[in-house]
Amino acid sequence: MPDISFLKQNHRSCTPIPDDFILRHMPAANGAYVKVYLYIYYHFLNASQDFTTKSASQALNLIESDVLEALYYWASEGVLKLDAEDDQLTVSFPSLTSPEPNPPAPKKEEPETPPVSKVVRVEHKPSYTPEELAIYQNNPQIQRLFSMASEALGEILSFPNLSLLYSFYDYYRLPTDVIEYLVAYCVSNGNRSLRYMEKVAQDWADRGITSLEKAQEHTKRFQVYRPIMKALGITGRNPSETDIRTMDRWVEQYRLPMELILEACRRTVAKTGQASFHYAEGILADWHSKQIHTLEDVARSDEAFAQKRAATQESAGSGPARKASAKNTFHSYPQRDDWDYDGLEKMAREQLYSGERK
Numbered sequence: 001m002p003d004i005s006f007l008k009q010n011h012r013s014c015t016p017i018p019d020d021f022i023l024r025h026m027p028a029a030n031g032a033y034v035k036v037y038l039y040i041y042y043h044f045l046n047a048s049q050d051f052t053t054k055s056a057s058q059a060l061n062l063i064e065s066d067v068l069e070a071l072y073y074w075a076s077e078g079v080l081k082l083d084a085e086d087d088q089l090t091v092s093f094p095s096l097t098s099p100e101p102n103p104p105a106p107k108k109e110e111p112e113t114p115p116v117s118k119v120v121r122v123e124h125k126p127s128y129t130p131e132e133l134a135i136y137q138n139n140p141q142i143q144r145l146f147s148m149a150s151e152a153l154g155e156i157l158s159f160p161n162l163s164l165l166y167s168f169y170d171y172y173r174l175p176t177d178v179i180e181y182l183v184a185y186c187v188s189n190g191n192r193s194l195r196y197m198e199k200v201a202q203d204w205a206d207r208g209i210t211s212l213e214k215a216q217e218h219t220k221r222f223q224v225y226r227p228i229m230k231a232l233g234i235t236g237r238n239p240s241e242t243d244i245r246t247m248d249r250w251v252e253q254y255r256l257p258m259e260l261i262l263e264a265c266r267r268t269v270a271k272t273g274q275a276s277f278h279y280a281e282g283i284l285a286d287w288h289s290k291q292i293h294t295l296e297d298v299a300r301s302d303e304a305f306a307q308k309r310a311a312t313q314e315s316a317g318s319g320p321a322r323k324a325s326a327k328n329t330f331h332s333y334p335q336r337d338d339w340d341y342d343g344l345e346k347m348a349r350e351q352l353y354s355g356e357r358k
Contacts, residue, residue, distance in 0.1 A: 015042045025077055035060050036070035037079065044093060063132040065170045125171050128163045136166060141176040145169070148180050152187050153194075164194050172205040177212050185219050189226075203238060224251060227258065231265035232275035246277045254288040259295055 017038070026034055039056055053067040060067070074080040081094055128136075136142050149165055150157050157165065168179045182204065186197050209215050225239050228247055239247065250261050264283040272279055292298055 015045055017041070021079060025074075025079055029073070029077075030070075032060075032062060032066055033070040033073050036062070036067050037074055040071075041093070057132070061135065063128065063135055063170075064126055125167060128166060130159055133159070133162055133166060142166070142169070145176045145179055149183050152183050153192055161194050164198060168198070168201040172201045173210070174201055174205060175210060175212075178204070178210065178215050181212055181215050181219075185215075224258075228261055228265060231262045231269075232277070232280065233269055234275045243277060246281060250281075250284055254284060256284060256288065257293065260284070260287065260293070260298065263295060263298060 015038075021037070029037075036056065039060055043056075053064050056062075056067050057064045071080060078094075137146065146157065146162060146165065165179070168174050168182070169176060174182070179201070182197060182200055186192070186200060191197070204215065204218070207218070209218055221244075222238075225244065225247055228250075229235070229239060229243075247261075250256055251258075261280075261284065264280045264287070267283060268276055268279040287298070287301075290301065292301055
């Protein structure tokens with residue numbers, strides 16, 4: 001839990017609240033934020049020991065993240081000043097100017113309180129108590145989120161799972177409608193683990209996917225990437241930025257149909273035994289240059305290659321040429337097992353390099 005430390009002050013029996021805070025800042029503020037300010041300001045003036053955001057949240061019947069949100073709010077209002085360094089927040093209470101034209105001079109025995117700092121050590125991920133979650137479920141949006149997730153997963157969520165789900169909102173800062181969409185999206189793709197969903201939530205937070213529109217656009221793109229990744233035998237991870245650029249080139253620049261892309265991926269794995277975007281790029285770049293756009297075009301290209309190879313072998317006296325099957329199905333054509341993959345890869349890299357120089 002974040003600890004708060006105060007400079008030592010003489011204990012006092014009353015807490016003077018600056019007029020400027022009361023007249024200018026308090027009226028428009030959320031009531032919970034006002035509670036946090038008053039409570040922390042009291043402990044600041046009295047130099048309380050062992051004061052934490054956890055103890056403040058318990059005393060105020062709030063949760064810890066509410067206390068932190070209040071601090072950020074008051075910082076945006078200029079009431080507090082926050083400085084972040086190495087996962088620590090240094091919070092200062094600047095002097096607030098009273099709106100009175102002639103404020104009374106401070107007594108000598110009670111000098112004006114100088115600005116003071118406290119250090120907040122923000123944990124990488126908060127934990128919640130059942131009481132805290134109960135408070136948060138008073139929020140209709142959180143109620144709806146928990147209910148929707150329970151229905152989508154087909155089970156009553158345990159306290160640990162509810163805590164984990166709530167962290168998507170509280171820690172990763174995703175809106176509840178985005179989280180609902182995330183849960184439905186994962187379940188529809190056969191991923192029912194909340195731990196898996198947490199990885200997706202972290203990825204979306206890192207990518208700045210903070211609206212339903214952005215989430216829908218992101219998943220729409222991934223609907224294109226998923227079968228390609230599967231055809232290459234890649235599971236258990238999201239595509240890298242390099243992978244995405246390569247796949248976007250196949251779809252958007254080459255404008256190749258998905259069936260052709262998947263066929264190139266299958267041939268890559270069959271020939272190399274690995275998931276190589278470079279080899280698949282070589283095949284697809286070759287097909288693109290030859291204006292091959294359908295599986296029938298691929299079959300005709302394979303047939304022409306087989307006939308050319310047979311003629312070459314025959315003219316070289318290497319024995320009778322193998323006659324290609326005349327059946328009119330794609331799978332009946334001889335597979336080209338002698339692709340020059342090193343040459344294809346070299347060609348693909350040269351094309352990429354020349355494209356970057358343009």
